[in-house]
Amino acid sequence: MIKRPLGKTGMETSILSLGTGGARQFGQNMGHSIKDQTKLVHAALDMGINIFDTASHYGHSESILGNCLSGVQRDSFLICTKWPARDETDNTVLDPTKLIESVNKSLARLQTDYIDIMLFHGIMPDEYLSIVENLYPTMAQLKSEGKIRSIGFSSRFSEDPEQKSIELGLSQNPDLWDVVMLKYGILNQHAAKEILPLAQKHQIGTINMAAVRVKLPDANLLEELIAKWKSSGLIDINSLPSSDPLGWLIDGNVTSVIEAGYKFAAEPESISTVLTGTASIPHLKMNVESIREPNLKKEHLDRLKNTLSHIVEYA
Ligand SMILES: NC(=O)c1ccc[n+]([C@@H]2O[C@H](COP(=O)([O-])OP(=O)(O)OC[C@H]3O[C@@H](n4cnc5c(N)ncnc54)[C@H](OP(=O)(O)O)[C@@H]3O)[C@@H](O)[C@H]2O)c1
Secondary structure, eight states, rough: EEEOTTSSSSSSEEEEEEOOOTTTGGGGGOOHHHHHHHHHHHHHTTTOOOOOETTTTTHHHHHHHHHHHSSGGGGGGGEEEEEEOBBBTTOBBOOOHHHHHHHHHHHHHTTOOOOOOOEEEEOOHHHHHHHHHHHHHHHHHHHHHHSSSSSEEEEEEETTTHHHHHHHHHOGGGGSSSSSEEBBBTTOOGTTTTTTHHHHHTTTTEEOOOOOOTSSSOOOHHHHHHHHHHHHHHSTTSSSSSSSSSGOOOOTBBOSSHHHHHHHHHSSTOEEEEEEEEOOHHHHHHHHHHHHOOOHHHHHHHHHHHTTTTTTTTO
8 A cells, every 4th residue: 555644744644545424424324333334444454544534523433433443553543533613503613612522522432542633624714714713722732732643624625616715724824734634536626726736835734535426436427417517618518428428537457437536536646645435345445456556547637637627526
């Protein structure tokens, strides 16, 4: 498994990491048992994955992950977890005591003394400043106490598909952030414009989330989406075939569009790790294989960039 530095944190991440949110939520939505989840986590560790992503509100994901990893040597893996800084009822930014409370609860659920990567979850551009002013000092305090090792935030790409909050953070306060969680993939390459160069310049670790997600794995949805872009003039009508529009990526060492999706997501050196949200061990194996060589043929990469680099797709 290829390892990459997580910015300037001193940590190294496997190029593929396991996410326990997204549609699969660690198999919680699929009736998976703790035995299944433990097998998945141990299969990931055996394949060389050393980083696991969770969040305080991915169902019971933190507790499940804590259980799955109990007994595993603590310094052999990294945990990333997140906290939504916003009160869902009135959309106001929460106060620092809630952050301390939540981190303590996360530590207990994860059965650990420290969190390697602690993120503000899904920051919107209009709350960025308030989070920096009102909550960042508490996060820094938690870091100085050794409860967390690095600080970052993720974007809410469903509502901010251009990830303006990350552009803001990396351009205005690059010194504050150790890590950002962003979305970069075939159907949303926007991060390549400003975010990835800024992350590289300031040595900020990048965790790539939801690079495959919903539409790449589903041939029908993909056809519909590309047809919509053609009819709205977003892409040239002749740029991609109408049927199986990305099928041409299946070539040489690429056996599926999904595989191409993970390779594409890991191709920039400025990406530290790519999350896969699969709950299936066979799929995990395939994804590990995919990312063993994180590059597409140059002409395929160029075609994807030339055709789709201006698209900012949510799913
Ligand atoms: N910070 C945030 O706001 C945020 C937002 C979204 C996600 N995330 C994190 O990012 C992680 C990854 O995002 P995601 O869950 O959307 O992941 P993803 O890896 O982009 O997509 C996962 C989907 O692809 C399918 N899939 C994966 N590998 C496959 C394969 N080889 N063959 C067929 N289908 C395959 C999965 O189904 P199967 O289970 O059937 O394989 C699942 O439906 C999440 O788990 C979460 O930890 C964070």
